[in-house]
Amino acid sequence: MKLAQRGEFGIIAALRQRSAAAPGLITGIGDDCAVIAPQPGEQLLVTSDMLVEGVHFRWDWTDPVRLGRKCASVNLSDLAAMGATPRYLFLALALPGDLDTAILDAFFDGFLSVCGEHGAVLAGGDTCASSAGMTISVTALGSAATGTALLRSGAVAGDALFVSGSLGDSALALQQLLAGKRPESFLAQRHFDPTPRVNLGCALAQTGLATAMIDLSDGLLADLGHLLSASSVGARIEIETLPLSAAFRQALEQNQALIDLALSGGEDYELLFTAPAAAAALLADLAQKSATPITRIGTVLPLVNGLQLFANGQQRPLPAGQGYKHFAGGPESCILGNVCAVQEDAARR
Amino acid sequence: MKLAQRGEFGIIAALRQRSAAAPGLITGIGDDCAVIAPQPGEQLLVTSDMLVEGVHFRWDWTDPVRLGRKCASVNLSDLAAMGATPRYLFLALALPGDLDTAILDAFFDGFLSVCGEHGAVLAGGDTCASSAGMTISVTALGSAATGTALLRSGAVAGDALFVSGSLGDSALALQQLLAGKRPESFLAQRHFDPTPRVNLGCALAQTGLATAMIDLSDGLLADLGHLLSASSVGARIEIETLPLSAAFRQALEQNQALIDLALSGGEDYELLFTAPAAAAALLADLAQKSATPITRIGTVLPLVNGLQLFANGQQRPLPAGQGYKHFAGGPESCILGNVCAVQEDAARR
Numbered sequence: 001m002k003l004a005q006r007g008e009f010g011i012i013a014a015l016r017q018r019s020a021a022a023p024g025l026i027t028g029i030g031d032d033c034a035v036i037a038p039q040p041g042e043q044l045l046v047t048s049d050m051l052v053e054g055v056h057f058r059w060d061w062t063d064p065v066r067l068g069r070k071c072a073s074v075n076l077s078d079l080a081a082m083g084a085t086p087r088y089l090f091l092a093l094a095l096p097g098d099l100d101t102a103i104l105d106a107f108f109d110g111f112l113s114v115c116g117e118h119g120a121v122l123a124g125g126d127t128c129a130s131s132a133g134m135t136i137s138v139t140a141l142g143s144a145a146t147g148t149a150l151l152r153s154g155a156v157a158g159d160a161l162f163v164s165g166s167l168g169d170s171a172l173a174l175q176q177l178l179a180g181k182r183p184e185s186f187l188a189q190r191h192f193d194p195t196p197r198v199n200l201g202c203a204l205a206q207t208g209l210a211t212a213m214i215d216l217s218d219g220l221l222a223d224l225g226h227l228l229s230a231s232s233v234g235a236r237i238e239i240e241t242l243p244l245s246a247a248f249r250q251a252l253e254q255n256q257a258l259i260d261l262a263l264s265g266g267e268d269y270e271l272l273f274t275a276p277a278a279a280a281a282l283l284a285d286l287a288q289k290s291a292t293p294i295t296r297i298g299t300v301l302p303l304v305n306g307l308q309l310f311a312n313g314q315q316r317p318l319p320a321g322q323g324y325k326h327f328a329g330g331p332e333s334c335i336l337g338n339v340c341a342v343q344e345d346a347a348r349r
Numbered sequence: 350m351k352l353a354q355r356g357e358f359g360i361i362a363a364l365r366q367r368s369a370a371a372p373g374l375i376t377g378i379g380d381d382c383a384v385i386a387p388q389p390g391e392q393l394l395v396t397s398d399m400l401v402e403g404v405h406f407r408w409d410w411t412d413p414v415r416l417g418r419k420c421a422s423v424n425l426s427d428l429a430a431m432g433a434t435p436r437y438l439f440l441a442l443a444l445p446g447d448l449d450t451a452i453l454d455a456f457f458d459g460f461l462s463v464c465g466e467h468g469a470v471l472a473g474g475d476t477c478a479s480s481a482g483m484t485i486s487v488t489a490l491g492s493a494a495t496g497t498a499l500l501r502s503g504a505v506a507g508d509a510l511f512v513s514g515s516l517g518d519s520a521l522a523l524q525q526l527l528a529g530k531r532p533e534s535f536l537a538q539r540h541f542d543p544t545p546r547v548n549l550g551c552a553l554a555q556t557g558l559a560t561a562m563i564d565l566s567d568g569l570l571a572d573l574g575h576l577l578s579a580s581s582v583g584a585r586i587e588i589e590t591l592p593l594s595a596a597f598r599q600a601l602e603q604n605q606a607l608i609d610l611a612l613s614g615g616e617d618y619e620l621l622f623t624a625p626a627a628a629a630a631l632l633a634d635l636a637q638k639s640a641t642p643i644t645r646i647g648t649v650l651p652l653v654n655g656l657q658l659f660a661n662g663q664q665r666p667l668p669a670g671q672g673y674k675h676f677a678g679g680p681e682s683c684i685l686g687n688v689c690a691v692q693e694d695a696a697r698r
Contacts, residue, residue, distance in 0.1 A: 026392065027500060030579070032430040032563060033394035033491070035498045038387035043375065045382035046473060048488060050441040054480030081381040092399040092441075092486045124397060126486075131403030135479075137441045137486030139397060142382070149384045151376060214381060230379070 003104060004097040011104070011127050018112060022121040025088060034123040036088060042143045044087075047078035053133035061177055064103045066192040067136075068110025074217065075140035076118055076196035077269040081215035083150045083205020084142030086120035086198060092137040094130035118198050148205045155212035155231035155274040159300040162283065164197050164271045164292050166245040167220055171265020172258065186247045194269035199290040201271055209282055213273035219264040221318065223272055225307065231274075234305035237298040239263070240312055260319045263309075274300050352453060353446040360453070360476050367461060371470040374437060383473040385437060391492045393436075396427035402482035410526055413452045415541040416485075417459025423566065424489035425467055425545035426618040430564035432499045432554020433491030435469035435547060441486040443479035467547050497554045504561035504580035504623040508649040511559075511632065513546050513620040513641050515594040516569055520614020521607065535596045543618035548639040550620055558631055562622035568613040570667065572621055574656065580623075583654035585647050588612070589661055592644040609668045612658075623649050 003011075016029040027035035038044060051057060051071055062070075076086045091111065095104065115121055120140070173183035173191035183191065197215075204210040214227045220242075228235055242262050244252065252258050275283060280296065287294040301308070309316050352360075365378040376384040387393060400406060400420055411419075425435045440460065444453065464470055469489070522532035522540035532540065546564075553559040563576045569591075577584055591611050593601065601607050624632060629645065636643040650657070658665050 027498070031501050032427045033396040033433065033498075035431070035493075036393045036395060037495065038391075038393060040389070042387075044385045044387060044393065046385060046437070046439060046488075046490070047382040048439045048441045048473060048475045048486070050443055050475045050477050050484075050486060052443045052477060052479055052484070055443070055478050078381045082384070084382065088395070090395060090397045090488055092397045092488075094399055094401045094404070094484055124395060126397045126399045128399050128401060129404050130401055130484075132481045135399075135401070135443055135484045135486075137397070137399060137475075137484075139395075139439055139441075139488035141395070144384075146386065149376070149382075152380050 001101045002097065003095055003099045003101055006101050008127050015108065015122065018108065019123070020121045022087065022123070025121060025123055028121070028123045034088065034090070036123075036141070039143065041146055043146050043149060045079055045082050045084035045142045045144060045149060046139065047075055048137065048139045049075050049078065050135065050137045052135050062192050064106035065110035068107040069114045069193050071136050071138050072111045072114035073194050073196045074269065075138045076114065076120070076198055077194070077215045077217070079140055079142035080196050080198045080201030081150070081213050081271060082144065083148060083201050083213070084144045085202055086118045086140060086142050088123035088141040089115055089120055090139040091122060091125035093125070093127050094135040095127065096130050096133065099134070118196070144205060148208070150205045150210055150213040150273070152212050152214050152227045152230035155227060155233050155300050157233055157300050157302045158277070159211055159274040160277040160280065160296050161235055161237070161298040161300060162273050162275060162294050163216070163220070163243060163297050164200055164294055165195075165268070166243045166248065166293075167216075167268055167270065168248050168258070168262030168265050169245050170194065170267040170269075171219070171261040172248055172251055174265075174267070175261065184247055186245065191267065194267065196269060197271045197292055200286070200292040200294075203286050203290050204271070204273060207282070207286065209279045209286065210273040210275045213271055216268040216270045216272055217266060219266045220268070220272065221263050221307070227272065227274070228307060232303050234301040234303050234307060235298055236301055236305070236308045236310060238310050239316070241295060241297050243293060243295040243297070264319055350450045351446070352444055352448045352450055355450050357476050364457065364471065367457065368472070369470045371436065371472070374470060374472055377470070377472045383437065383439070385472075385490070388492065390495055392495050392498060394428055394431050394433035394491045394493060394498060395488065396424055397486065397488045398424050398427065399484065399486045401484050411541050413455035414459035417456040417461075418463045418542050420485050420487050421460045421463035422543050422545045423618065424487045425463065425469070425547055426543070426564045426566070428489055428491035429545050429547045429550030430499070430562050430620060431493065432497060432550050432562070433493045434551055435467045435489060435491050437472035437490040438464055438469055439488040440471060440474035442474070442476050443484040444476065445479050445481070445483065448483070467545070493554055497557070499554045499559055499562040499622070501561050501563050501576045501579035504576060504582050504649050506582055506649050506651045507626070508560055508623040509626040509629065509645050510584055510586070510647040510649060511622050511624060511643050512565070512569070512592060512646050513549055513643055514617070515592045515597065515642075516565070516617055516619065517597050517607070517611030517614050518594050519543065519616040519618075520568070520610040521597055521600055523614075523616070524610065533596060535594065540616065543616065545618060546620045546641055549635070549641040549643075552635050552639050553620070553622060556631070556635065558628045558635065559622040559624045562620055565617040565619045565621055566615060568615045569617070569621065570612050570656070576621065576623070577656060581652050583650040583652050583656060585650055585654070585657045585659060587647055587659050588665070590644060590646050592642060592646070613668055
């Protein structure tokens with residue numbers, strides 16, 4: 001069935017049937033607004049992310065279930081980056097009228113599966129016609145005990161710099177896709193179905209171990225730049241300590257230049273955070289409990305030092321591109337750094 | 350300057366400079382999430398609305414200031430429909446890279462002016478490249494004293510049916526635009542820069558006078574259908590009591606069939622609500638205080654009566670189209686009832 005036959009209210013009715021009850025959600029889908037009763041002692045955290053067909057995703061590369069999952073996950077990653085527990089998601093969709101409803105249902109399957117995995121619910125949204133392609137806008141609300149939300153601005157010189165998971169996998173998959181190759185399954189999953197580090201983010205906020213945190217969507221150097229800028233500090237990164245997956249290392253053996261993908265590639269959706277170096281043992285324990293690897297990759301320095309890269313004790317220049325420019329506050333060559341490659345490629349087709 | 354020269358972070362920095370402090374907003378633009386401290390005794394209300402170039406707006410008809418105003422207003426109208434005070438808005442934009450930054454700045458001028466008029470602030474969002482045209486997704490958060498939010502589901506048989514302002518102006522303007530005519534300034538303003546009935550909505554919730562409420566975006570009959578369906582009641586409308594502007598009456602004199610625009614035309618952004626008939630005097634007082642006309646247009650009936658239209662004591666058939674179909678829960682002929690005309694027209698160009 002085509003979307004135009006089901007209609008807007010058919011879509012809303014179907015979603016309403018699938019929406020779950022949740023603590024604090026007084027009224028969900030089906031009225032002008034959702035009504036939320038905040039819990040005493042909690043603050044609400046709110047984030048929005050938009051994904052555009054031809055810019056953030058291409059149907060010849062992904063499928064609707066994974067797309068739905070990714071749309072939820074990238075928002076939960078922003079909540080995780082401040083240590084918030086995911087609660088209520090709002091989904092606004094601009095859809096082509098000739099879209100098959102089976103595709104939309106599969107998209108909802110993926111979106112709702114990620115919500116369910118993290119105890120969050122779809123609480124509202126909007127559905128309308130698009131003039132071309134599909135655009136998805138998600139706003140996610142999470143909660144955190146008052147005063148525990150981890151900002152980007154709390155890093156101090158002397159802190160150690162940590163990152164979760166591994167770096168560069170998603171960017172490597174994208175590079176292979178753009179070259180017409182099919183990434184192996186681990187890399188593909190990292191690109192199309194990233195894992196939001198919700199448990200780790202919440203544990204870091206609750207334990208108070210971390211001093212500042214951000215999630216990696218624009219690339220390590222770019223997002224580190226945001227954190228350093230917000231905290232008015234510098235940092236030193238030891239390249240040889242960057243956590244790399246087996247699949248990434250294998251590709252790196254063939255081409256050493258790929259290390260730039262771990263430094264500047266986007267869409268890792270890992271957590272980058274700072275903590276006192278003495279917290280390393282407690283962090284190792286926390287990594288085990290949240291089943292998320294944590295690796296120390298550098299040290300926070302006074303602002304005057306700027307951002308320094310070292311490889312085996314030798315300083316090396318910052319790669320040209322996003323990371324440094326963002327940090328310096330200069331203009332970018334395009335609106336959306338790392339995804340412009342996709343857009344340009346799509347435009348060439 | 351083109352957008353691509355300013356870059357995503359240039360846009361965010363500019364917005365951050367223009368964002369205002371607000372009660373309860375602990376962290377606004379510039380981190381992974383906004384942090385909100387709910388006030389004791391208040392619930393939060395959340396709504397999302399998306400506007401798509403070529404579907405909801407055309408640049409040859411509107412200008413960026415009015416577009417920015419409308420994007421904020423349609424969301425505030427949803428908050429007003431439940432009696433919530435507007436607080437925090439989140440703005441996600443997909444933008445063509447060749448958009449002139451002056452257009453974006455004018456859009457922000459409009460958007461922020463409506464926020465300011467209602468004591469709300471821009472608290473976050475997202476900016477990315479579009480593959481074609483501009484797509485705007487707004488999520489608005491409002492607050493209401495616990496338990497005061499006015500749902501669609503509280504109408505009971507015997508209640509009187511009221512509507513704010515006047516009906517059909519926006520749809521008449523759209524009809525004229527589609528016919529290549531330029532609507533006169535009052536009608537144009539009603540279409541391009543609607544007034545969210547925030548004061549009236551909040552007053553109705555706070556006084557407890559209304560039993561159910563909805564805002565009119567899909568047309569009187571369609572939205573009344575939603576309210577009746579949610580309340581499991583029917584209703585009778587007296588067509589001769591529908592509030593019509595002088596400009597609308599003037600057009601109606603030339604063409605009596607235009608009355609269907611007051612019944613089924615979209616984007617009125619007026620409030621439709623039910624209240625005990627005995628509340629009429631108190632409502633008149635409230636209309637004066639909120640400087641918003643209120644008109645009684647009918648009566649709530651038991652469910653078995655369905656939706657009935659009367660003109661001067663004679664029952665007349667429901668117009669074919671959106672209103673009745675939505676109420677009956679049937680499929681629509683297109684995704685977005687009243688705006689499909691715009692889309693189809695845009696596609697023909």
